[in-house]
Amino acid sequence: MRWEVLALALVVGAANWGFRYLPIRFGLGSGAEGGVLARFLAAVGPAAIATLFFASALPFVAAGAVLAPALGTAAVLAVWVWRRSVVLATLAGAVAYAGGFALSG
Amino acid sequence: MDAGQETFAAGLVTALPIGLGYFPIAFAFGVAATGAGLSGWEAAALSVIIYAGASQFLALALLTSGAALPVAAFTLIAMNLRHVLYGPALMKAAGAGAGKRHAWAWAWGLTDEVFGAALGEIARGKRFSEAGMFGLGLLPYAAWISGTVAGALAGGGALAGWPVLEAGLGFLLPALFLALLLSILTRPQVPVIVVAGLACVAGTLAVSSTTGILGGMVAGALAGVMRRARA
Structure with missing residues (x-):
């Protein structure tokens, strides 16, 4: 196992554990909601997810395909509205994309 | 209940x-x-x-x-x-x-x-x-x-x-x-998402995907902090 892979995993994994446990241990988040840190924490998650959505979608846009990405995106939206489930919406999007890929291939 | x-x-x-x-x-x-x-x-x-x-x-x-x-x-x-x-x-x-x-x-x-x-x-x-x-x-x-x-x-x-x-x-x-x-997704997060998306696309097209990802995250988070500071 390469050291850079293990080091990256350990650093990010330790941070993940801290993010998930330490706010519970120390009762963080129960203070004033308008502070700079609270605003930053509230914004960084959506910013990260939005960034990664656009970053992962760009190659599909660049490839010029229309039907499969459109079907996949529509399925994610529809199943999310229907069930409010991240897992189900994700799987539905992948299945619909595969269907669109098969139809256009 | x-x-x-x-x-x-x-x-x-x-x-x-x-x-x-x-x-x-x-x-x-x-x-x-x-x-x-x-x-x-x-x-x-x-x-x-x-x-x-x-x-x-x-x-x-x-x-x-x-x-x-x-x-x-x-x-x-x-x-x-x-x-x-x-x-x-x-x-x-x-x-x-x-x-x-x-x-x-x-x-x-x-x-x-x-x-x-x-x-x-x-x-x-x-x-x-x-x-x-x-x-x-x-x-x-x-x-x-x-x-x-x-x-x-x-x-x-x-x-x-x-x-x-x-x-x-x-x-x-x-x-x-x-x-x-x-x-x-909530209404207050829409500006954060829009700014992050624009910065990501611009950074990716202009420099690299890594720059686009970092730029999108930072710009989006700053948009969230600044928007609420003005509110």
């Missing part, structure tokens, strides 16, 4: 759909990891030690693009910063006196979906318990690791003869990000 205390077994049952959803995504990660040149052990280590789906896929992109270790670590840590909010939100919903003695262990399983499921159980009248949280967290973690190992064993070329399946698995990542985005 009091539907009783969440037990370990009830937590496992609640987590079943999450585990079923995690397995194919983790399988896709295992395939992608070995396809990107990681060994099976390295792919499994990422799932065991990081256990955060979206950032693991991003880790592959960063590792294969040759990003410097500090840049890669910063990007991945920034992406998972949202998890800071989950514990306090869960304990607030659980009510005063909710146990947290073993939180050092069960909090590890507090992913986006597990957090959502735990809040849902409380909303349906189940009383929070640490045993229930262990049940809720264990099955998805096991599914994530076993899915990764299965995908890594199948290997990077395993899907070459199955182009439709490979295409579907390839779309899992943007689908996951879109679903996560929908799950946190």
Whole structure:
């Protein structure tokens, strides 16, 4: 196992554990909601997810395909509205994309 | 409404759909990891030690693009910063006196979906318990690791003869990000999302994908802080 892979995993994994446990241990988040840190924490998650959505979608846009990405995106939206489930919406999007890929291939 | 205390077994049952959803995504990660040149052990280590789906896929992109270790670590840590909010939100919903003695262990399983499921159980009248949280967290973690190992064993070329399946698995990542985005979408977050998206696209087209990702995260977070400061 390469050291850079293990080091990256350990650093990010330790941070993940801290993010998930330490706010519970120390009762963080129960203070004033308008502070700079609270605003930053509230914004960084959506910013990260939005960034990664656009970053992962760009190659599909660049490839010029229309039907499969459109079907996949529509399925994610529809199943999310229907069930409010991240897992189900994700799987539905992948299945619909595969269907669109098969139809256009 | 009091539907009783969440037990370990009830937590496992609640987590079943999450585990079923995690397995194919983790399988896709295992395939992608070995396809990107990681060994099976390295792919499994990422799932065991990081256990955060979206950032693991991003880790592959960063590792294969040759990003410097500090840049890669910063990007991945920034992406998972949202998890800071989950514990306090869960304990607030659980009510005063909710146990947290073993939180050092069960909090590890507090992913986006597990957090959502735990809040849902409380909303349906189940009383929070640490045993229930262990049940809720264990099955998805096991599914994530076993899915990764299965995908890594199948290997990077395993899907070459199955182009439709490979295409579907390839779309899992943007689908996951879109679903996560929908799950946190509120009107106050719209400017954050728009600014992050624009900065990401501009940075990617002008410089590189790594610049676009970092730029999008920073610009989006600053937009959120500044917008609320003006409000």
